[in-house]
Amino acid sequence: MSVDLSQFIPTFLAESFEGLEIMESGLLNLEAGDSEMINAIFRAAHSIKGGAGTFGFGHVTEFTHLVETLLDEMRDGRREINPQEKEVLLASVDCIRLMIEAIQNENEYDDTSIVMVSVQLSELLANGNEPAQTDKGLSSSSEPLDLTPSNTTKWNILFIPEHHLVQTGNDPLLLFSALEDFGELTATAVLDNLPSITEMDVEELCMHWQLTLISDNATEDDIREVFEWVEDECELTISEEELEQPMQEESGSTETGEHENGSVDATPSSEQQLSNDDEQLTQTDSTADTNKADSQASNVTALSPSTDDNNSPKAPKTPAKSKAKTDQGSIRVGVDKVDSLINLVGELVITQSMLSELGNDFDLSKVEKLTAGLEQLLQNTKELQESVMRIRMLPISFAFNRFPRLIHDLSMKTGKDIELIINGENTELDKTVMEQIGDPLVHLVRNAVDHGIEPVEKRLAAGKSEKGTIWLDAYHQGGSIVIEIRDDGGGINRDAVFNKAVEKGLVEPNATLTDNQVFELIFEPGFSTAKQLSDISGRGVGMDVVKRNIQSLGGRIQVESTKGQGSTFKVHLPLTLAILDGQLVRVGEEVFVVPLITIVESLQAKPELINKVSGDMMLYRLREDNVPVIPIFQLFNLPAESQSVDNSLLVVVEADGQKVGLMVDDLLAQQQVVIKSLKDNYQDVAGISGATILGDGSVAMIVDVPGIIQMALEIAQQKQKQRNNVYQLEGALN
Amino acid sequence: MDIQALAQEIPVEGEYSLEGIDFITNGEQYLTFVLDTEHYAVDILCVEEIRSWEKPTKIPNAPTHVKGVINMRGVIVPVIDLRIKFGIGEVAYCKTTVVIVLTYESDAQSRTIGFVVDAVSDVLNAEESEIKAAPAFGGIIPHHYVNGLVNVGEGVVTLLDVEALQQIEPHEVG
Incomplete structure (x- = not known):
């Protein structure tokens, strides 16, 4: 059964990345004596090593083997877990990730860091509690199977698989090769229950094995773990025998030879017999191979794992149809x-x-x-x-789970003691949004660490606890998702921001701004108040990019800050990018779509509630609020039926905390619309976020509410300026 | 029927010059169209489709020559009136008014835009040697839109550069 293994490589890569994540989060949360956690980390490392071995990525296997050995010592309690080792293990997780990414992208990687970490690992292993294992580190990496025995145990394993074992895609040979990782393995096939050739079913496995494993470090759990995949389909008996003198067990070999012959005999005849049967030809093929594998297995002494001959038990049985290129994204769906x-x-x-x-x-x-x-x-x-x-929706933990490590590294680097509290990591978000929000979030968190949380002395002086805290929250609000990054640091220094903005020429020195307006300034291009550049943040290229990225996703960012108590950044994102709930409105002959989530209410304007203030600005009294009215026909330069606000329809929308009333001619249906970009064939249009195709095939523009508010503000400012010019002119004339 | 006799009836290029039958020749093919009384042509490989005029959806605050957008099988395609853009002839929408949808693919992007013209007329075969440089004597159409001139009988057809046509310059939007 020759299977093209390369089709499973994407699966291996995906599983490895998952494994690395488990290792990373496990290591970050690892406390001494938490054997379950170490086991989880060990298992993840073990799967990566096994997978890499199957696919022939020797360098990954070698490196992971070192990690695994170190973890194994911790697991057995032979090694204390101390921060230094945790750091090295975390660094090695990075190295494995680097190697696997290199496999994924089919490119080269810089292996200096990997060599460094593997030297560190070997040093740790050398200084371990077991001097006998000193040379195990690097030397064994070239030949991981060759272990120097020190505390040798002989394991007798009776493995009686159920008859249908091979039908479930499991292959005893692979199990035996895995066992070989622990030491010298002798497998003896027991053919007592073998039916006569005429009664033999090619798909059934009628033999069982008596295995002898001589190993210096395997525990019963290790062995059971190897059989984990088949434990429901076999009887497994494991017994231990302490060996006085290792490497003495030879008695089984003659017996082995006998049985080997037996099984080899059986193979060709069954093949011959059944090859006549057309229907079962293919199965014959596979079973013949299994039998061949069995016969190999019964002679295992130093068999290297054969990679291209066997199906990996973990890989899916059905071959993937398309040869997926590795950079093609995939989604795991429940x-x-x-x-x-x-x-x-x-x-x-x-x-x-x-x-x-x-x-x-x-x-x-x-x-x-x-x-x-x-x-x-x-x-x-x-x-x-x-x-x-x-x-397409994934829990946001996919974006969040890199932060514990980030915080860990940053607190090392900055010397600040920081705790990260994550909430709502199960909130679901569109995959595309998730992929693009990652970097902006990293930047915001880095900022919170670097600028937000104060150094320990400062915190103590301010009467706060030594430990800074950063909260990362995600929750739904209306039709959008909100991600909150909050810290209990010093808050934004309003005056520093203001002075900096004046210095950069962003605001007039005598301008009066509200706190929020001042905080908004940090999103201006080229703005940074950090007195010293650090490599964490503070180059001044950050926040404007963050804001732009978030806006390009159709989201927005808000900042709140209280001096001495910390700041909160709120990122509002749409749940999905492709579809929008919209209210269709008519202005003149054109139909526009107003996103339903922005609409507060729609109403018929009563003339007595319309107030004209400060010249020609129209305000509508909506209960206690005064809402500015924006006539869409004016803004978009369109002919409209009703030119006056009286009795017209107002759609009150809200964006960035600002409510405005859009004046429209008619309210039409509410429906879901698919957003299409105008940029593809045209260009971005102010006040319009895209277009959609309605049921009758016509095109309708989708209104960009924040954009419209911005436009109206700009027009108002222009008018103001013109008016100022007129005043100045008049003043000059007088 | 006699196969031999049939075979002899099949026209061979060069032997016959049948009006209206386009043989595949070596030269490039161009779609010609009319703006007012002038003839223009674009590379036929760029032509996506020719549509009859329908009123497009307006784009807010777009320049006058950008008539709006239409739905072409689920793709939003802007429509530009070439007569307004080039300032040629009267702008009227009648039965022969058509929209030529052009797609130009470059490394950077692929754009599909519809252009309103008075009528489409013919397919023109022109070899490179037949294309003459346009004289730099004014004319309303900016020079970078013109690839050259081709003589067809008594008349002259102006070859337009599709890549240049597809560029939406920022200043065009106001």
């Missing part, structure tokens, strides 16, 4: 989501068949049925759409 999709498609099919039957001989008496059917179709379509969108 089975429940897929199941709900299948259910919905089933319902859709039922509705469709009902409708087509209805259409076969349709008369007017069936209109009611038709309406009901169409309604059902609408419902199905909606649910299907939601389910499909949900596939």
Whole structure:
């Protein structure tokens, strides 16, 4: 059974990255004596090593082996867990990631750091509690199977697989090769229960094995772990025998030879017999191979794991159809989501068949049925759409889980003691948004560490606890998701920001700004108040990029800060980029889509509630609020039916905490629209976030509410300026 | 029927010069169209489709020659009136008014834009040697839009540069 292994490489890569994440988060949370955590880390490292071995990535196997050895000593309690070792292990996680990324991108990597870390690892191993294992580190890396025994134990393992074991895609040979990692393995096939050749079923495994493992470091758990994949499908008995003199066990070998012959004998005949049977030809092939594998297995002494001959038990059995290029993104989808999709498609099919039957001989008496059917179709379509969108949704922990490590590294670097508290990591977010929000978030967190949290002395002087805290929260609010980065540091120094802005010429020295307006200044390009540049943040290229990235995702960022108590950055993001709930409105002959999440309410303007203030600005009294009115036809330069605000329709929308009333001619339907970019074939248009295609095939523009507010503000400022010029002119004339 | 006789009826290039039949020749093919009384042409490989005029959806605050956007099989395509852009002839929308949708793909991007013209006329074969440089004697159309001139019978067809046409200069939006 020759399987093209390369098709499983993407799976291996994905699993390795997951494993690395488990290792990383495990290491960060590792406390001494937490054996479960060490076991989890060890298992992750072990899978990566095993996978890399299967696919022939020797350098990964070698390196991971060192890590695994160190972890193994910790696991057995032979080594204390101290911070220094944790650091080295964390660094080695980075190295493995580097190597695996290099495999993924098929490029070279800089191996100096890897060599450095592996030297550190070997040193640690050399200084370990077991002097006998000193040379194990680097020398064994070239030949990981060759271990120097010191505390040798002989394990007798009775492995009786159930008959259908090979049908489930498991291969005893692979198990035996895995066992070989622990030491010298002798496998003896027991053929007592073998049926006669005529009764033999090619798909059944009727033999069992008596294994003898001579190992210096394997524990019973290690051995059981090897059989973890098949433990429900076999009987496993493991017994221990302490060896006085290691490497003495030879008695099984003659027996082995005998049985080997037996099994080899069986193979060709069964093959011959069944190759006549056309239907089972393919199976014959596979079983013949299994038998061959078995016969190899019964002669295991120093067999190196054969890589290209066998299916890895962990890899999926069905070959992937397309040879996925490794840089192609993939999503892991929960089975429940897929199941709900299948259910919905089933319902859709039922509705469709009902409708087509209805259409076969349709008369007017069936209109009611038709309406009901169409309604059902609408419902199905909606649910299907939601389910499909949900596939793209991932818990935000994918973006959050890099932060514990980041904080750990940063607190090392800055000498600040910082605790990170993450909440709402299960909040789901569109994958595209998630991928693009990562870097801005990193920047914000770095900022919180660097600028937010004060040095320990300062904190103590301010009467705060020594330990700084950064909160990372994610939650839903309306139709969007909010990510909050909060710190209990010194807060933003309003005066410093203001002075800096004056220095940079961003504001007039005598301008009066609210606190919020001042804080907004930190998002201006080229702004940084850090007196000293550090390599964490403070080059002044950060916050404007952060803001721009977030805006390009259709989101926005807000900052709140209290001096001495800390700052909060709130990032508002849309749940998904592709679809929008919209309210269709008409202005003159054009139809616009207003995003439903921005709409506060829609109302008919009562003339007595409209106030004109400061010249020609129109305000609408909405209960206690005065809402500026923006006539869309004026802003967009369109002909409109109603030119006056009186009795016109107002759609009150809110963005960036600012409410405005959009004046429209008519309110039409509410519907979901698919956002299409105008930029693809044209360019960005002020006040418009995109276009969509309506049910009748026509195009409608989607209103960009924050953009519209911005436009209206700019126009107002221009008017103001013109007016100022006029005043100045008049003043000059007088 | 006699196969031999049939085979002899099939025209061979050079032997016959049939009006209206386009043989694949060595030269490039161009789609010609009319603006007012002048003839223009664009590379036919860039032509996505030719549509009859329909009123597009307006783009707010767009310049006058950008008529709006239309839906071409789910793609939002802006429509530019070449007559307004170049200032040629009367702007009227009648039965022969068509929109030529052009796609130009460069390394950087691929853009699809529709252009309103008075009518499409013909497909023109022109070898490179037949294309003459346009004289630099004024004319309303900026020089960088013109690739050259081709003589067709008595008349002259102006070859337009699709890449230049596809550029939406920032100053065009006001």
